[in-house]
Amino acid sequence: MNILVINGSPKGAGSNSYQLTTAFLEGMKQELPDIQTKELFISRMDIKPCKGCFSCWSSTPGQCCIQDDMGQNIQDLLWADITIWSFPLYYFTVPGPLKSLIDRQLPMVLPFMEEKEGQVGNGNHPSRYDMSGKRTVVISTCGFYTAEGNYDGVYSLFDHLCGRGNYTAIFCGQGELFRVPELSARTDEYLSYVRQAGKEYGKGGISIETQELLNQLLLPRETFEACADASWGIDRKGAESGRESFGATRESDTLIFTRQMAALYHRENYPGKDIVLEMYYTDVDESCQILLGRDGSHVYTDGSLIATTRIETPAAVWRSIAAGEIRGDEAMMQGLYRVKGDFTLMLKWDSYFGSSHPQVKGEEAAQSQKNTNMNILLIPWVVLWIVPAMHRQWGCLMSIGVCALVPLIFYRNKKTVYDVLTNVLVTGISIAMLAGCSEKWMVPLSYLFFGLMWLLSCPGGQVPLTAHYSMNSYGGEDALQNVLFLKTNRILTMLWGILYLLTSVFTWFMMRTPISGLVGLINSAVPIFMGVFTVWFQKWYPAKVAEGK
Ligand SMILES: Cc1cc2nc3c(=O)[nH]c(=O)nc-3n(C[C@H](O)[C@H](O)[C@H](O)COP(=O)(O)O)c2cc1C
Numbered sequence: 001m002n003i004l005v006i007n008g009s010p011k012g013a014g015s016n017s018y019q020l021t022t023a024f025l026e027g028m029k030q031e032l033p034d035i036q037t038k039e040l041f042i043s044r045m046d047i048k049p050c051k052g053c054f055s056c057w058s059s060t061p062g063q064c065c066i067q068d069d070m071g072q073n074i075q076d077l078l079w080a081d082i083t084i085w086s087f088p089l090y091y092f093t094v095p096g097p098l099k100s101l102i103d104r105q106l107p108m109v110l111p112f113m114e115e116k117e118g119q120v121g122n123g124n125h126p127s128r129y130d131m132s133g134k135r136t137v138v139i140s141t142c143g144f145y146t147a148e149g150n151y152d153g154v155y156s157l158f159d160h161l162c163g164r165g166n167y168t169a170i171f172c173g174q175g176e177l178f179r180v181p182e183l184s185a186r187t188d189e190y191l192s193y194v195r196q197a198g199k200e201y202g203k204g205g206i207s208i209e210t211q212e213l214l215n216q217l218l219l220p221r222e223t224f225e226a227c228a229d230a231s232w233g234i235d236r237k238g239a240e241s242g243r244e245s246f247g248a249t250r251e252s253d254t255l256i257f258t259r260q261m262a263a264l265y266h267r268e269n270y271p272g273k274d275i276v277l278e279m280y281y282t283d284v285d286e287s288c289q290i291l292l293g294r295d296g297s298h299v300y301t302d303g304s305l306i307a308t309t310r311i312e313t314p315a316a317v318w319r320s321i322a323a324g325e326i327r328g329d330e331a332m333m334q335g336l337y338r339v340k341g342d343f344t345l346m347l348k349w350d351s352y353f354g355s356s357h358p359q360v361k362g363e364e365a366a367q368s369q370k371n372t373n374m375n376i377l378l379i380p381w382v383v384l385w386i387v388p389a390m391h392r393q394w395g396c397l398m399s400i401g402v403c404a405l406v407p408l409i410f411y412r413n414k415k416t417v418y419d420v421l422t423n424v425l426v427t428g429i430s431i432a433m434l435a436g437c438s439e440k441w442m443v444p445l446s447y448l449f450f451g452l453m454w455l456l457s458c459p460g461g462q463v464p465l466t467a468h469y470s471m472n473s474y475g476g477e478d479a480l481q482n483v484l485f486l487k488t489n490r491i492l493t494m495l496w497g498i499l500y501l502l503t504s505v506f507t508w509f510m511m512r513t514p515i516s517g518l519v520g521l522i523n524s525a526v527p528i529f530m531g532v533f534t535v536w537f538q539k540w541y542p543a544k545v546a547e548g549k
Contacts, residue, residue, distance in 0.1 A: 001032060004080035005039040008087030008098030012043045016141045016178040020170060021086040023191040024139060027198025038076055042097050045069040049100045056107035062128055063107060070104045077108070082135045085158075088175065089142035093153035102161070120159040136167035137201070139194075141175025143228075145221045148173070168201060170194060174218040176228065181323035182260070185354070186218055222296075223263055230259035254281045254315050258288040258299055261322070261353060265290070265297040269351045277345060278307035283314040292352065309345045313337030329482040332546055343543035347485075350475045370414040371476075374469040376406055377419050380426040381450055385443070386520040388433060396430040403427045416468045418453060425449050443519060444508035451500030454493050464493035470538065488541045492534055499530055 005025070009015030029035060046068040055065045064070060077083060087098050094102070109125035116124040138158055142150055151171045158167050178187050193213040197206045206214075219227065233251040251259075258279055275292040289300040289307065311318070317336045321328045328349065331337055339346055383402045388395030403423045407415070425446070433442050457465040463480055467489035471479040479485045503523055510519045 001035045001081050002079050003028070003035050003037045003082045003084065004076050005037065005084045005086060006098070006101070007039060007041045007043075008085065008095055008101070010043050010095065010097070011088075012041045014179075015086070015088065016175040017086050017088050017139060019178050019187075019191060020141065020172060020194045021084055021139045023194040024084070024137070024170065024198035024201070027195035027200075028202040029198075030195075031199050031202030038079070040073060040076065042101060045073075045097075047073070047097060047100050047104060050103040050106060054106075054111070057111040064104060066104075070101070073101060074105065074108060077105070078129055080134065082137060084137040084139060086139045089140055089147075089150060089154065089171075092150060093157065102157075116163075118163050120156075120164050136162050138167055138169045138171075140170075141172045141178065143175055144173055145224045146173040146217060147171035148215075168206065170197060170214055172214070172218070174224050174228075176231075177218050177224070181325075182319075183219075184324050190214075190216075190218055219264075226263035227260050230256060230263055252284070252286065254279075254284055254286050255288055255299070255301060257315065257319065257322075258290060262290045262297040262299050264353045265292055266352055266354070267292075267294065267296050269348075270294045271344075271348075275342075275345055276305045276308045278305075278310040279318070280310060280312045281315040281318070282312055283316065307340075308342045310340040311337055312340070327481065327483070329484045333483050335548055338548045339543070339546035343539060343546055346546060347474055347539075347542065350478060354475075370412065371472045372416050372419075372469050373410050373413040376410045376413060376415065377422050377469075379406055380422050381446070382524065384426050384429060384446060385523060388430070388439065389443075389517050389520045392433065392439065396434045399430040400427055403430075418457070418465055418468065421453060425453075440508075440511040440516075443511055444504045447500050447504035447507050447523070451497050451502075451504060453497075454500065455497030458490050458494050458497065464490040466493045466496070466534075484542050484545060487545075488538060491541065492537060496530065496534075499526065 003025070005021060007013075007015060007018050007021070009017055012018075025037065047070050048066050048068050051066065053065060056063060059065075085098075087094050090096070093099070108128055110128050112126060114124050114126050116126075136158070138154070140147075140151070140154065144150055150173070151169075154171070155169070158169070159165065172190070177183050178191075180187070193210060197210050197214060200206045200210055218224065233253075233256040234249075261279075270293065274294075277290045277292060278287055279290070280287040287303060289303065289305050291298045291300065291305060313336065317326075317331060320326050321331055326336075328346075332339070345352065380399065380403050384399045387398050403426050406423070429442055429446050429449075433439055454465050457463070464486065467480060467486060470489060471477060471485075474482070474485060503526065507519055507523065510516060510522070
């Protein structure tokens with residue numbers, strides 16, 4: 001199968017629309033590995049405008065009188081089984097040079113008038129060649145926030161050329177975002193849908209689900225427009241003092257960057273208290289403040305606000321982080337930037353400024369977005385430690401019952417390997433005690449198992465046990481990529497593990513004293529203090545690292 005790509009952007013391979021086209025082709029190739037492709041870059045070609053002389057219909061039938069690249073283009077169009085037209089939207093239609101290529105297809109049709117079944121408009125010329133079975137794909141980006149309502153000219157053109165709807169179209173608004181590395185999380189996500197569309201097209205057609213994903217906005221309108229406006233580095237208010245000279249003075253790069261960052265703020269995640277983020281760009285000695293409030297974000301340059309969180313960094317480092325070239329947490333561990341003040345903002349950064357689009361990730365992602373729940377892990381152990389001490393037989397039966405019930409009660413939560421292990425261990429210990437094994441051995445052993453479970457999750461590149469649960473408060477599974485988050489959790493998991501190893505020894509002795517029945521209660525009090533310490537440490541430790549201490 002032969003595929004011809006016609007790239008009508010003056011930017012050639014650097015075109016936004018071409019990024020979508022490349023992704024679409026990649027998807028197609030996954031399904032049809034044997035396809036042959038040829039790409040025409042109009043920006044590099046000599047295609048003169050049609051002279052309107054009709055010599056291609058009269059004196060030299062099928063041949064244009066102009067000698068340029070169009071002769072070969074027609075051969076390529078005839079060669080192709082599928083033609084992919086890729087171009088930006090210019091003044092609500094195709095760019096001029098592409099229009100010239102379309103006009104110059106006149107030699108491909110015969111001069112006679114005919115009515116074609118299902119034709120759009122009134123009038124049609126029969127093709128000079130057999131074009132049956134050839135297919136068309138149209139891929140385009142535009143600059144406004146949505147493609148909706150802006151492509152009527154393009155739809156009309158291709159309806160006339162191919163027959164109404166007789167082509168596949170992917171039109172995407174906010175096209176300029178595809179060249180913003182800082183937003184690659186969202187644009188790459190969109191490109192993955194285009195790739196999927198290409199794959200499905202290779203199988204026969206794009207599914208409704210994928211089409212719906214393609215129709216989603218890259219960013220919400222308000223965010224996009226604020227971001228786009230900020231990118232020009234021109235204060236909008238300047239327009240009021242004279243439109244003709246508007247734009248002569250440009251804001252500094254760091255201010256533009258700060259404004260764009262502010263534009264990404266998700267005010268729906270407003271924490272209930274205003275945050276002032278101060279960005280101090282050390283290399284240019286400039287600071288900007290972003291007020292994150294209930295009604296949105298505002299940028300200040302006069303330093304008039306009291307910062308809640310201050311980030312000190314060279315602008316280049318921050319740009320690299322924003323562009324995804326280096327992870328923020330890695331940069332922090334390497335001492336490339338410092339954070340002063342409240343560190344909570346850093347821990348919840350993605351929920352305030354993340355550019356991915358959680359609601360469009362589909363069923364599979366919805367599954368992975370289910371939260372884990374530490375109660376699933378703790379409840380069976382706590383029951384095992386307290387109830388059998390009151391009444392051995394009923395207590396053990398109750399522990400087994402809890403193990404059976406917990407998965408039912410928490411069926412909406414995602415299970416971890418430690419939840420499953422808990423279930424197996426608590427059930428096993430309860431059965432052993434029912435079968436007559438002495439609690440003097442089984443209870444200390446249960447603490448030992450519990451402690452080992454925590455400790456053994458710490459070494460090497462493993463995700464420490466607490467991280468599986470605390471990630472819910474720090475952006476979900478993405479937090480598991482965060483070096484600082486993992487390190488904090490590794491320390492905490494080790495401390496908890498050691499505590500329970502010591503508890504098992506302590507319990508072994510206690511079980512041999514007259515107050516052995518109170519062991520469960522005494523041992524439940526110690527973790528309360530450790531819990532308070534955990535809550536404090538989770539904030540204190542990353543903040544200390546961020547301060548460069
Ligand atoms: C001359 C010109 C006209 C444009 N006209 C429109 C337009 O009518 N509607 C729109 O949404 N965007 C318009 N744009 C924005 C482009 O469509 C947008 O930047 C697109 O993503 C560029 O794609 P490319 O990188 O593939 O060339 C225009 C841009 C230029 C330079």
